[in-house]
Amino acid sequence: MREYKKYDRLVIHSYKHDGNIHRAWDEAILLDDCGEYLVFGNDKTKVLESDGRSWRTKEPSILFFYKNSWYNVIGQLKADGIYYYCNMASPFIIEDGAIKYIDYDLDLRVFPDGAFKVLDRGEYKYHKAKMNYPKEIDDILKDQLTELINLVREKKIPFDKETIEYYYNIYNKVKKEIAN
Secondary structure, three states: OOOOOOOOEEEEEEEOOOOOEEEEEEEEEEEEEOOOEEEEEEOOOEEEEOOOOEEEOOOOEEEEEEOOOOEEEEEEEEOOEEEEEEEEEOOOEEEOOEEEEEEEEEEEEEOOOOOEEEEOHHHHHHHHHHOOOOHHHHHHHHHHHHHHHHHHHOOOOOOOHHHHHHHHHHHHHHHHHHHO
16 A cells, blocks of 8 residues: 655545445545544535535535544634534545545534534434444444544544644645645
């Protein structure tokens, strides 16, 4: 497997449990390797849906992909504050220039004031039955969702404003360097 270094550009591929591609993002710039997780940045990134539709993200994002945790976290820098979108997902791999993971439907939305909401429980229940998620994955995801909620409540990394701002500053410097 190729080693990647800071400031490399990769793409993101999200799959479903059955192996089908779910969604792809055309850019993520590697900002840091923190051991247990990698940090990426992107902005106005093209997203391709499995049905062929495409759209662009509206704001800069700092993304955290974990090597051993069953979630990833996207810090979105919006005009009225930092929002977080957390996907319950398999630990990532990097292969052929792509960050790859399996999306398990459940999401956690965190608002600038720290309030949060679990999303897509119905979609999770539907896909769990349709794709026969094993009980061990169901148990892991429930445990990991609890862990994620605890990180939010405790304002631990990445759910603290300073971490997102730190990486956003790095991302802006890298984007300027790339543009020159």
